[in-house]
Amino acid sequence: MSEEKKPEERKKRRTATEAAAKIGPIQKANIQGVAQAREEGKKVAYTFICCCYDEIIRAMDIVPMWTETYAGICGAKRDAQRFLERAESENFSRSLCTYALCGLGFDAWREELGEMPPEAPWGGQVRPDMMLGSGQMLCDPRNKWYQAAQHYMPDVPIYDVGLPWPPYEDDYDYREVQDYYVKYIVKELKGLVKFLEKHTGKKMDWERLSELVDLTDKTWNLIWEAYELRRAVPTPMGTGDAMNTMVPMVFNMGTQEGYDYYKDLYDELKLKIANKEGVIPDEKYRLVWGGGLPSWFALSDFNYFNSKGAVFPVETTYRMIEAIYNFDMDLTKITDPLEHIAWRWVKFWTYWHDRARKRPGSHPDVERLIKYIEDYKIDGIVMHEAFSCRSWHVGLIWQLNQLKRVYRDIPSLILESDIVDISSYNEADTRARIDAFIDTLEAVKSR
Amino acid sequence: MKSQYFAGVDIGSTMTKVVVMNQTTLASVIGPTGPEHRKLANRVMEEALAKARLSFDEITYVVATGYGRINVPFADKQITEISCHARGVGHLLPEVRTVIDIGGQDSKGIKLKEGRAVDFVMNDKCAAGTGRFLEVTAEGLGVSLEEMGRLSLEAENRVEISSICTVFAAQEVVAKLSEGVALPDIIAGLHEAIAIRIYGMVRRLKIEREVALTGGGAKNIGLVKALEAKLGFPVLVPPEPLLTGAIGAALLGKDIVQEAAEKGETLVRSERRLTEASIFT
Helix, strand or coil: CCCCCCCCCCCCCCCCCCCHHHHHHHHHHHHHHHHHHHHCCCCEEECCCCCCCHHHHHHHCCCCEEEHHHHHHHCCCCCHHHHHHHHCCCCCCCCCCCHHHHHHHHHHHHHHHHCCCCCHHHCCCCCCCEEEEEEECCCCCHHHHHHHHHCCCCCEEEEEEEECCCCCCCCCCCCCCHHHHHHHHHHHHHHHHHHHHHCCCCCCCCCHHHHHHHHHHHHHHHHHHHHHHHHHHCCCCCHHHCCCCCCCCHHHCCCCHHHHHHHHHHHHHHHHHHHHCCCCCCEEEEEEEEECCCCHHCHHHHHHHCCCEEEEEECCCCCCCCCHHHHCCHHHHHCCCCCHHHHHHHHHCCCCCHHHHHCCCCCCHHHHHHHHHCCCCCCCEEEEEEEEEHHCCCHHHHHHHHHHHCCCCCCCCEEEEECCCHHHCHHHHHHHHHHHHHHHHHHHCCC | CCEEEEEEECCCCCCCEEEECCCCCEEEEECCCCCCCCHHHHHHHHHHHHHHHHHHHHHHHHEEECCCCCCHHHHHHEEHHHHHHHHHHHHCCCCCEEEEEEEECCEEEEEEECEEEEEEEEEEECCCCHHHHHHHHHHHHHHCHHHHHHHHHCCCCCCCCCCCHHHHHHHHHHHHHHHCCCCCHHHHHHHHHHHHHHHHHHHCCCCCCCEEEEEEHHCHHHHHCCCCCCCHHCCCCCCCCCCCHHHHHHHHHHHHHHHHHHCCCCCCCCCCCCCCEEEHC
16 A cells, blocks of 8 residues: 555444453544644653553653554554555564564654654554553563664663563472562663663652552552453453453552442442353353454444344453452552562562462463463353464464463364554454354354 | 255356255256356356256255355355355265365355354455466466376476466466476466465364365365375365355255255245346346
């Protein structure tokens, strides 16, 4: 597609919950709010979701421009190809992360024009004052993307936060080393605060930061409680909707709006359960979305599953919280806000370690699947291998094999496509696979 | 009681297969799906009916399967090829637990339990690992698909085909030819390459014996041998490996009719008029 051409938007996907339906306007306001804030003279930062610095930037009135999410929006609006092609013409390989490619293509184009590319979705990705990398063991573009973006914006400074967590080993307890990880993360976060103070000319309001950290804890608990309601039969909300309701979880953490959103979701799900109102009236198959980011341009595939009697009461993707009160330590006793953030991070990523160690051959990701299969009465697993995102997707098949080895055989479906690059997607083939999967679910159920 | 007849129509990417059955197979026809023929499943059906000496009105139930199943206007029901292959193989070779189907456009592995598919894997993304890989490379070598199997058995020093892309593999075999590599050695290398990909995919299912090989690929003795070498044991090949999907479709039609009769339900059937497949019009 040429750079001038812009595809038509698809019609809106039908959602089961009002909360999910509200996300479009919230998301749009989030994105457009960045441009507005920029005009008001506020500092804008390129940011990554699940970054540990949500509350820090909120406390310093820095406005986040969530770059992965903006790429996802371009994908969902089926308007990412022109940015991907632009990145490719800048010599970036098409096999790199397509979130990063979309963002880099956008940046290259915007910087060349000196203004937003024509008809940029929701007003476009605003030029930042700073870029905050958030390197995890999870994903390498979170270190490298902004360094590449500096080719187009050499004047924009970067701070890269390292956020490790103890890797899983079946023969040692991560608690032996957890203090070192926390110490390291706190040091990284202190460095970030110093960087932000330098580039904003403002001092950190530590009291406000503590309040926002507490608010995030409360929000984590509330999300967990709301999502656990989906165990109900029929389930009141599926993964298709969860791919919307995850937005405040990654966009609006450390804000009252984020908390209020999940309070509304909780209340709505309670009401639906009381009224026995499910995603579909006659659930035949309950599935777990067992990993992989979704194809943002093909969320209507979830509705296709629904049309076959299948629902997704639970997913591992974008459930980036646990109930704080379920951790093996009392986080409320950690009063230093940076230490508190660091402990929350380490405890989240090690949450399933103990369960895994109890089952030979298992793994935390496998244990999480097993727990969900049991708690949510799951009949089958669906995973998505997105070709451009290796770090999240490379172990999925292994997880599935281990699950079948250490737990039990369960019907599974691997979908193959991408997060943003629609050229990797074939609706007819995808739906043929879904049809075949439904047949196998039926065969297993009727045995 | 009036005899009941069932038809299975399997529209694959390269071949259209029709089977007419009652207790046994009365007639089967395999016709090309190619560009000129793809909308003419009705003609293949007519041919099968003529062979079985039946009129279309006498067919109790028609099930369509394969990638072109959706818009076969004269079918009473569409069922996925996974289920139809499973039913067909389960009927023909009840001892089989794993099916490897190598079609023109995709390849798949199916795990069977009690004659029904309980798990599957599929490659429909990449031509390498499908019949298309052999079609493209056969063209480059100037040999027919039918000859490839026999020729590969004459190989003495099988070469390694390193390209994982079908287009580049076709170029690679031409280069090998110009280097003077013997044709059988190249073809054996191609079979090895495709067997590696298919085996790698099907392994995800935890392969259980017996294994049946179906689809056009099963007619290629060189490919069968290459897969057997990967598996480490012999595979079973149905008498006509192209027909398992259509046989399964006809049998599933029979199952549907029987179940409806047991429940006292009335079946909804399409009008008994043989028209062209609408997906291609």
